[in-house]
Amino acid sequence: MNSTQTKYKRTVGGAFLVEESDPNSIFIYEELSEEQRMIAQAMEDFINAEIEPIWNKIDSKEGIEIGRKLLEKAGEMGFLGLEVGEEYGGNQMDFITAIAWTEKACASYSFALTIGVQTSIGIAPMYLYANPEQKAKYLPKMVSGELKTCYCLTEPGSGSDANSGKTKAVLNPEGTHYILTGQKMWITNSGFADVFIVFAKIDDDKNLSAFIVEKEFGGVSLGAEEEKMGIKGSSTRQVFFNEVPVPVENLLGERGDGFKMALNVLNTGRIKMASAVTGMAKKGMQWTNQYALERKQFGEPIGNFGAIKHKIGNCNAKLYGIESGLYRTASNIDSKFDELIDEGMSREEAKWRSISEYAIECAIMKVYSTEAGSYMADEGVQIHGGMGYSAETKIETMYRDARINRIYEGTNEINRMLSVDMLLKKALKGKIDMMTPAMAVQKELMSVPSFNTSASTEYLAEPLKMVVNFKKAILMVAGAAVQKLMQNLKDEQEILMNISDMLIQAFVFESAVLRTIKLKNINGAPTAGTEEMTYILMHEAANVINNAGREVIYAFSEGDEMRGLLMGLKRFTKLNPYNLKTARRTVADISLEKVGYVM
Ligand SMILES: Cc1cc2nc3c(=O)[nH]c(=O)nc-3n(C[C@H](O)[C@H](O)[C@H](O)COP(=O)(O)OP(=O)(O)OC[C@H]3O[C@@H](n4cnc5c(N)ncnc54)[C@H](O)[C@@H]3O)c2cc1C
Numbered sequence: 001m002n003s004t005q006t007k008y009k010r011t012v013g014g015a016f017l018v019e020e021s022d023p024n025s026i027f028i029y030e031e032l033s034e035e036q037r038m039i040a041q042a043m044e045d046f047i048n049a050e051i052e053p054i055w056n057k058i059d060s061k062e063g064i065e066i067g068r069k070l071l072e073k074a075g076e077m078g079f080l081g082l083e084v085g086e087e088y089g090g091n092q093m094d095f096i097t098a099i100a101w102t103e104k105a106c107a108s109y110s111f112a113l114t115i116g117v118q119t120s121i122g123i124a125p126m127y128l129y130a131n132p133e134q135k136a137k138y139l140p141k142m143v144s145g146e147l148k149t150c151y152c153l154t155e156p157g158s159g160s161d162a163n164s165g166k167t168k169a170v171l172n173p174e175g176t177h178y179i180l181t182g183q184k185m186w187i188t189n190s191g192f193a194d195v196f197i198v199f200a201k202i203d204d205d206k207n208l209s210a211f212i213v214e215k216e217f218g219g220v221s222l223g224a225e226e227e228k229m230g231i232k233g234s235s236t237r238q239v240f241f242n243e244v245p246v247p248v249e250n251l252l253g254e255r256g257d258g259f260k261m262a263l264n265v266l267n268t269g270r271i272k273m274a275s276a277v278t279g280m281a282k283k284g285m286q287w288t289n290q291y292a293l294e295r296k297q298f299g300e301p302i303g304n305f306g307a308i309k310h311k312i313g314n315c316n317a318k319l320y321g322i323e324s325g326l327y328r329t330a331s332n333i334d335s336k337f338d339e340l341i342d343e344g345m346s347r348e349e350a351k352w353r354s355i356s357e358y359a360i361e362c363a364i365m366k367v368y369s370t371e372a373g374s375y376m377a378d379e380g381v382q383i384h385g386g387m388g389y390s391a392e393t394k395i396e397t398m399y400r401d402a403r404i405n406r407i408y409e410g411t412n413e414i415n416r417m418l419s420v421d422m423l424l425k426k427a428l429k430g431k432i433d434m435m436t437p438a439m440a441v442q443k444e445l446m447s448v449p450s451f452n453t454s455a456s457t458e459y460l461a462e463p464l465k466m467v468v469n470f471k472k473a474i475l476m477v478a479g480a481a482v483q484k485l486m487q488n489l490k491d492e493q494e495i496l497m498n499i500s501d502m503l504i505q506a507f508v509f510e511s512a513v514l515r516t517i518k519l520k521n522i523n524g525a526p527t528a529g530t531e532e533m534t535y536i537l538m539h540e541a542a543n544v545i546n547n548a549g550r551e552v553i554y555a556f557s558e559g560d561e562m563r564g565l566l567m568g569l570k571r572f573t574k575l576n577p578y579n580l581k582t583a584r585r586t587v588a589d590i591s592l593e594k595v596g597y598v599m
Pocket residue numbers: 117150151152153154158159160161185186187188189228236404407408409410411412413414493
């Protein structure tokens with residue numbers, strides 16, 4: 001399917017920080033086409049029929065074998081090759097469709113891992129980097145579910161520092177096979193995988209290479225299933241490679257390109273994780289609202305209490321933020337893809353290049369969604385009271401399952417630092433002009449602030465103004481930190497994490513503002529609850545940006561410089577009074593009426 005949704009003005013990845021907000025530049029969830037909705041619905045029907053009735057078995061070791069069989073069934077039904085080319089049995093869908101599908105597929109407890117790894121980090125290295133012969137041999141069977149696959153990067157001694165792995169490949173004297181030896185750890189789907197995508201170093205290479213390893217090659221053995229906090233029905237084992245003979249034709253991509261490939265595949269995984277979180281969070285909202293309506297204390301449903309409405313209001317706002325940033329990023333990826341295809345690039349190269357163009361947004365969405373997901377699961381448990389602590393409830397499973405999301409696909413610390421690092425590198429390379437707007441902010445700070453208090457009549461005038469101001473705050477704080485610390489900034493992780501927090505909030509909030517405005521433009525009237533959620537997110541963003549900004553300023557400046565920066569930060573994060581209590585109540589009332597997410 002060719003994307004029909006790439007007419008939106010696309011920005012360079014990361015350039016949202018310096019560009020003007022334009023509601024017409026973003027794609028929103030509500031613009032999904034009939035076909036995209038149908039594909040997502042088909043997946044939802046599958047999960048409702050196959051997973052929901054046995055959710056508690058899925059949340060146990062028994063779920064591993066059930067998941068394996070269901071993976072085959074999903075393959076038979078054509079669910080596993082959404083983005084894969086039609087010539088290999090796939091559906092060749094655009095990225096937005098894949099995102100909408102992932103939301104439904106991964107709203108499935110531990111099965112989310114089983115199907116997520118097969119379709120994302122399992123199959124992706126193959127369709128992105130395999131040569132035509134390798135694709136013809138493996139991809140159709142992976143797409144049909146006949147071959148189960150896993151992604152073997154992590155080792156006992158190399159997690160976040162993935163390129164330091166010790167697994168080694170040495171060419172045999174005949175030159176026919178690489179002899180692979182090493183140990184991988186925490187490998188999802190490994191218990192039943194037939195094909196292992198293994199990252200290893202050839203000889204004493206500096207960088208990893210990637211290999212397609214069949215279990216049948218011999219020398220592959222597995223550790224026991226790990227005893228985990230959550231996702232108990234997902235297979236996670238150690239994998240041992242003991243002089244495994246891998247035919248030379250099973251080198252994936254070029255020698256030494258494995259680390260680059262691994263990172264590009266992880267970019268896909270990161271943005272898809274935001275989609276997976278969205279799917280599970282929507283279910284969590286249903287259970288929680290249902291419970292709040294049914295559970296009575298002090299003679300009335302607990303959903304009537306302000307303290308409960310406060311939580312429901314916040315959870316909805318966060319979900320609105322995730323969804324807004326997610327579909328904005330997905331359509332940017334599709335637009336870039338279409339542009340590269342028009343330039344004559346192959347589908348495969350265009351695919352990974354378009355995703356890596358938005359690696360900053362992928363990292364941002366991974367961090368925000370997984371932390372918001374944990375927050376929502378936690379508040380869901382709280383609203384369930386004692387029942388939330390009972391293993392009989394789905395919300396308890398969701399709470400445990402949510403925790404891993406902040407650890408894999410790059411820990412949230414690594415993703416935070418990456419987002420800032422990538423942004424600064426793009427600025428250094430001249431791909432994003434941060435200097436001109438940063439200088440403009442400095443100039444503005446020297447001038448007397450405007451005391452024009454006449455209210456603008458523009459729709460969402462204050463949120464729009466605050467999008468601009470939040471970006472100014474980031475440019476001011478980050479710009480000053482870069483100037484002062486120069487090369488040493490990379491060693492100041494606390495500062496990088498703070499700047500990342502500011503970036504994350506600015507991106508998510510801006511996405512929500514633009515969606516709210518676009519929705520009003522489309523429908524001719526505001527959509528219930530969207531303005532309130534936008535304001536809730538604005539206040540969250542102002543608080544985080546102000547706190548994180550102050551921490552950065554305190555960490556590297558002093559005297560007049562510090563005072564000037566603090567004044568600037570205050571100016572750029574100052575909000576008009578707004579009744580958040582009423583806003584949360586309004587959102588919560590809609591949510592309770594819908595028995596779920598307001599949108
Ligand atoms: C259930 C599960 C499934 C998984 N599935 C897979 C899979 O299918 N394939 C696969 O290859 N891997 C998989 N992983 C591994 C996962 O990707 C790693 O656990 C993750 O990358 C973190 O590595 P680590 O556990 O070694 O933690 P470490 O890298 O040791 O990190 C420990 C802590 O130190 C922090 N830290 C590390 N380096 C830095 C730094 N430079 N600066 C600041 N802080 C730092 C981290 O953020 C973290 O908080 C899985 C893990 C789990 C638990």
